[in-house]
Each structure stands twice: as structure tokens, then as C-alpha cells.
Amino acid sequence: MDRRKFLGLGMVALALVPATSLHALDFRKEKPDTWTAQTVDDAIKALYGATATESKDITLKAPKVASNGGAIPVTIKTSIDAKTVAMFQDANPESAVAVWTVPEGGIVNYTTKIKMKKSGTITVIVEDKAGKLHSVKQTLEVALGGCEG
């Protein structure tokens, strides 16, 4: 089956799954286009419908050279009073990695491990309470690709 179509079907299937009350805000259901967008810009547009300005108030910590692209530790911190935080990269077939919903009064200090197929740039967007977008980028080299091919 054509891969695009397959993805589309997956989204439909996802939408049919009865929503449990557990999900306060699931961005995969809210903004399905974000997850199929192939460029970082498209993904940001699909998610927020706006463009971001670079900000010094976000700290993005990732290794300059990642020996294992299958598990790259990334830490995001910001002093901005954030509503959501989103992470994208340009090395994989689709660009969106994760979207955090920051709880009221929450602390933005998130670490997770991600996969990158090859060297590329990680872009982090922080949406503040007013809906303004702030971004930060970091380019890193990946020695061994992490998508098992």
C-alpha cells in the first residue's frame, strides 16, 4: 500500500477509537496534519498556524555529535510561561517528534530520548500563554542512524 495512504488510514482509525476521558488534549487527534508533515515549517504551520521568532529564553540541550541515533537525549528548558512545547527535526521522514501540553503552573524542564535517521537540526517551539511562538534550533551530527535503516 502507498505509504501516504497508509498513514492517512491510520489517522482515520485513530479518530474512530473512542476518546477516553483520560485525554485532556491529544495533539494527534487535535492536529493530525502535524504528524504527517514532512518539513519542519509545514509541521509548525499545521500545529500552530503561525511562524515563530527565535528566542534566547529557551535552552535546548542535545549532544553535538550523537554516536547512537536511536537514543539521543534532548533536554528543553524555558523561563517563558508556556502553554505548549513542541519538538521537530528534519532528519526523519516526518518532522514532528513530540508536543507537550504544559499544565497550569507547570515547570518546563523536559528530557526525553529521540531517534534520528541522520544528521540534522532539532527545532523546538514554545508557545506562550498569549499564543506567541518562540523557537530555538540545534544542529547535530548523527554517527549511526537510529531508525533501523
Add this chain to the structure above:
Amino acid sequence: MGNMKIKVKSAGGIAKAKVQAKHEMLTYDAAKKKGKDANFITHIIGKVGDKVVYELSSSQFLAKDPLFKFEFKTDGLKDGDKLEMTWTDLSGATETDAKKIKGLK
């Protein structure tokens, strides 16, 4: 149960949590090669009581057995309160695990 490793410790009004979920996180590309269906965690939520302290919508590009580290404020929480983590994957499966927050008074 027992699918997740949760460590959560409170000090000075802030709790630091470290959660590792056991999940293959099979991407569409990798799944195709293996002849399986792609499956990965799409949503993970952390709660203390009714209060949401962590929420993430994710794609297939989180690492295998993904790690989540985060912090949250502990005002209003008391000894014995638990951090409850729940994930949902693409197949619709969910797992919930909870752990007592250490260091609360």
C-alpha cells in the same frame, strides 16, 4: 502493571520525576521491513490525584523504551500521594502505573 519504571522524588517544593516506559516504538519504516504494523506511544499523561502534571503527544521518533524526565510543583500534595503515569499507543493499548512520591511531608 509493572511496565513502567517510575522514580519520583520531592525536595524544596519541586518533584523530579524519571519515567521509562517499555515499548518497542516501531516506526513505519522499521515496521515495513519487519513485516509488522507500526506501533508507538502516541500519548502519555502524568497525574497526581486529579491534577495533570505532565502531558505529551508523541510520534514514532521517540527512542525505544522512551525516557521521560520532568519536574512539577508539589504544593498542596501530602505524604502518600502518588504519581500515576498512563500511556496510549497507536494500537489503542494503554498501560498505567503509579508510584509514591518520595520526600513529601
